[in-house]
Amino acid sequence: MSGIARIESRSVALPVANIDTDQIIPARFLTTTTRAGLGRHAFQDWRWLADGSPNPGFVLNRAEHQGAEVLIAGDNFGCGSSREHAPWALLDAGIRAVISTGIADIFRNNALKNGLLAIVVTPAEHASLLAGAGEPIAIDLRTQRIERAGTAPIAFSVDAFARQCLLDGVDQLGYLLARADAITRFEEARA
Amino acid sequence: MTATTLFEKLWQSHCVEADRDGLPAVIYIDLHLVHEVTSPQAFSLLRERGLRMRQPKRTLATLDHSTPTTPPRADGGRDYADAATEAQVEALVGNCAEFGVTLHGYDSPERGIVHVMAPELGATQPGMTIVCGDSHTSTHGAFGALAFGIGSTEVGHVLATQCLLQHKPKTMAVNVRGRLAHGVSAKDLALHVAGQVGVAGGTGHVIEFRGDAIRALTMEERMTLCNMSIEMGARAGLIAPDATTVEWLRGRARVPSGAAFEASAQRWLGLRSDDAARFDREVEIDAGSVRPTVTWGTDPGKVVAIDARLPAATAANARAFEYMRLRPEAPIAGERVDVVFVGSCTNSRINDLRDAADLLRGRRIATHVRMLVVPGSERIKREAEAEGLDGVFRAAGAEWREPGCSMCLGMNGDIARPGELVVSTSNRNFEGRQGPGVRTLLASPATAAASAVAGVVADPRVLAAEVAA
Ligand code: SF4
Numbered sequence: 001m002s003g004i005a006r007i008e009s010r011s012v013a014l015p016v017a018n019i020d021t022d023q024i025i026p027a028r029f030l031t032t033t034t035r036a037g038l039g040r041h042a043f044q045d046w047r048w049l050a051d052g053s054p055n056p057g058f059v060l061n062r063a064e065h066q067g068a069e070v071l072i073a074g075d076n077f078g079c080g081s082s083r084e085h086a087p088w089a090l091l092d093a094g095i096r097a098v099i100s101t102g103i104a105d106i107f108r109n110n111a112l113k114n115g116l117l118a119i120v121v122t123p124a125e126h127a128s129l130l131a132g133a134g135e136p137i138a139i140d141l142r143t144q145r146i147e148r149a150g151t152a153p154i155a156f157s158v159d160a161f162a163r164q165c166l167l168d169g170v171d172q173l174g175y176l177l178a179r180a181d182a183i184t185r186f187e188e189a190r191a
Numbered sequence: 192m193t194a195t196t197l198f199e200k201l202w203q204s205h206c207v208e209a210d211r212d213g214l215p216a217v218i219y220i221d222l223h224l225v226h227e228v229t230s231p232q233a234f235s236l237l238r239e240r241g242l243r244m245r246q247p248k249r250t251l252a253t254l255d256h257s258t259p260t261t262p263p264r265a266d267g268g269r270d271y272a273d274a275a276t277e278a279q280v281e282a283l284v285g286n287c288a289e290f291g292v293t294l295h296g297y298d299s300p301e302r303g304i305v306h307v308m309a310p311e312l313g314a315t316q317p318g319m320t321i322v323c324g325d326s327h328t329s330t331h332g333a334f335g336a337l338a339f340g341i342g343s344t345e346v347g348h349v350l351a352t353q354c355l356l357q358h359k360p361k362t363m364a365v366n367v368r369g370r371l372a373h374g375v376s377a378k379d380l381a382l383h384v385a386g387q388v389g390v391a392g393g394t395g396h397v398i399e400f401r402g403d404a405i406r407a408l409t410m411e412e413r414m415t416l417c418n419m420s421i422e423m424g425a426r427a428g429l430i431a432p433d434a435t436t437v438e439w440l441r442g443r444a445r446v447p448s449g450a451a452f453e454a455s456a457q458r459w460l461g462l463r464s465d466d467a468a469r470f471d472r473e474v475e476i477d478a479g480s481v482r483p484t485v486t487w488g489t490d491p492g493k494v495v496a497i498d499a500r501l502p503a504a505t506a507a508n509a510r511a512f513e514y515m516r517l518r519p520e521a522p523i524a525g526e527r528v529d530v531v532f533v534g535s536c537t538n539s540r541i542n543d544l545r546d547a548a549d550l551l552r553g554r555r556i557a558t559h560v561r562m563l564v565v566p567g568s569e570r571i572k573r574e575a576e577a578e579g580l581d582g583v584f585r586a587a588g589a590e591w592r593e594p595g596c597s598m599c600l601g602m603n604g605d606i607a608r609p610g611e612l613v614v615s616t617s618n619r620n621f622e623g624r625q626g627p628g629v630r631t632l633l634a635s636p637a638t639a640a641a642s643a644v645a646g647v648v649a650d651p652r653v654l655a656a657e658v659a660a
Contacts, residue, residue: 033235
């Protein structure tokens with residue numbers, strides 16, 4: 001995993017509350033044994049019509065939003081199933097950051113472990129971001145600020161440990177493996 | 192000593208390293224449950240890194256999510272939904288053999304939904320930390336274990352190190368006082384609490400369910416309630432162990448026997464929140480006011496009592512009304528039902544099947560309704576058949592299936608058709624959860640059975656009164 005310091009992109013708004021991980025990737029696409037190729041099915045039932053053609057009414061299908069990497073979503077994003085296929089699908093579909101007023105616990109954990117930024121802002125900041133949806137936006141993980149032309153930056157905070165792992169491009173398994181001695185001592189003390 | 196909550200005791204006793212300076216805690220995991228859908232990428236991670244499993248004996252695997260619920264064919268083959276689900280099952284069989292993990296596969300009399308079979312085996316015990324790549328791991332909290340769902344990357348972490356990196360959650364007490372009325376089930380209580388707390392109300396918290404109404408619940412009912420903690424956004428649900436817990440576990444395959452069991456039981460009974468312990472948040476629920484409850488919307492917090500009217504239209508619920516094709520302020524009872532599903536890790540245990548069978552005995556389901564009854568495990572299937580419940584379901588016109596997750600998430604091909612209304616004893620009513628365009632209404636087994644008979648959403652208390660008369 002290479003380090004992530006800054007994302008510069010246009011944003012796209014999907015201000016629906018309680019978007020669950022079944023919506024992000026329906027169960028019928030969890031049959032894979034790899035992580036790859038799930039992007040086509042991100043938001044499957046909203047994005048594609050029954051005949052397989054793109055739903056023209058769905059925001060991510062509009063021409064002006066192609067290539068947008070920052071999703072501004074409604075409250076409690078990523079609730080429901082623990083499937084890590086949800087962040088895998090979003091990343092594969094080109095989304096690199098999700099901003100909401102609330103993000104479900106397991107989804108946030110899964111997202112940060114895969115390099116998908118999961119950012120929580122206040123309702124007022126969220127409203128301002130929605131008003132500017134579609135415009136260029138920058139998310140700087142070093143300074144923990146969301147920057148947009150003509151408005152004050154928005155400060156956010158990402159879990160310090162996850163942030164350092166993302167900046168350094170290291171994954172958390174390495175940190176855990178390095179704790180092997182402490183784990184052995186714990187096991188011996190309990191035996 | 193400061194007074195501590197049950198959660199804190201469980202947390203402290205599993206801290207390999209406490210959290211400090213922004214670094215997460217290293218938490219030791221006693222039991223890791225694995226199924227075919229969220230594990231293949233984790234085993235691949237081990238192979239890519241040349242790692243072995245640290246403690247293969249602390250992992251227990253089963254097949255449940257993508258397995259067919261139709262019996263094997265005469266040639267021994269199974270009718271999978273597609274080649275990919277079959278490959279997934281084969282991948283788990285191969286991974287368990289390669290890494291030395293005990294798998295309860297098709298040949299095991301203990302195979303079942305992961306959150307049903309692990310407690311049956313006595314693998315789930317008070318005081319443990321339990322994780323699984325599945326959000327309904329919260330079910331095991333019914334035993335006073337700290338149990339929560341994780342993603343596939345974390346499944347890999349546990350396989351390799353038997354530990355997880357975790358930030359300490361907050362605590363929330365849901366105090367349920369009084370007594371559930373006759374004809375009101377743990378599922379009704381769970382849906383009622385989800386409605387009160389909201390689907391994000393528990394975010395960042397571990398919920399402890401407390402109070403005399405909780406103490407009065409059986410273990411099966413406690414599992415139904417803790418199962419749905421994740422539907423309140425919580426990391427985990429917890430109920431302190433008591434005599435009910437101890438007696439339920441006595442004699443199970445994986446618990447110690449004899450004097451060792453008594454010693455364990457003494458330890459388990461000490462696992463409770465201190466009287467003076469403080470929670471970050473407390474919610475009060477009056478059990479006596481709970482009525483049979485169902486969901487009407489597209490998240491488990493949008494609930495309504497069976498004899499009440501739907502809420503008025505608001506901007507926030509417009510989308511749910513549109514998807515569900517329901518009218519604001521209309522009664523929910525009387526809505527036409529197409530499919531009824533009794534099953535899932537919420538309500539597929541023997542008591543659930545008995546609840547449904549009691550209302551179906553000597554009756555037929557409505558001619559336009561299709562009903563699936565899917566026991567949670569091979570053990571429950573045997574038990575139900577020994578009691579003749581399968582015969583009751585079949586005679587009523589319902590299908591009696593092989594154990595698995597089935598229509599709870601529809602991965603195995605058990606789905607409904609677009610637009611159909613399913614009264615389901617499962618835990619999620621999200622858009623498309625039971626098939627594209629399918630409308631799901633969550634309910635108790637009794638409400639599901641009563642609705643199957645009536646052909647419309649129906650109050651089980653009415654049918655129960657007829658049965659009694
Ligand atoms: S029954 Fe449903 S909720 Fe339970 S483990 Fe299976 S898919 Fe998940």
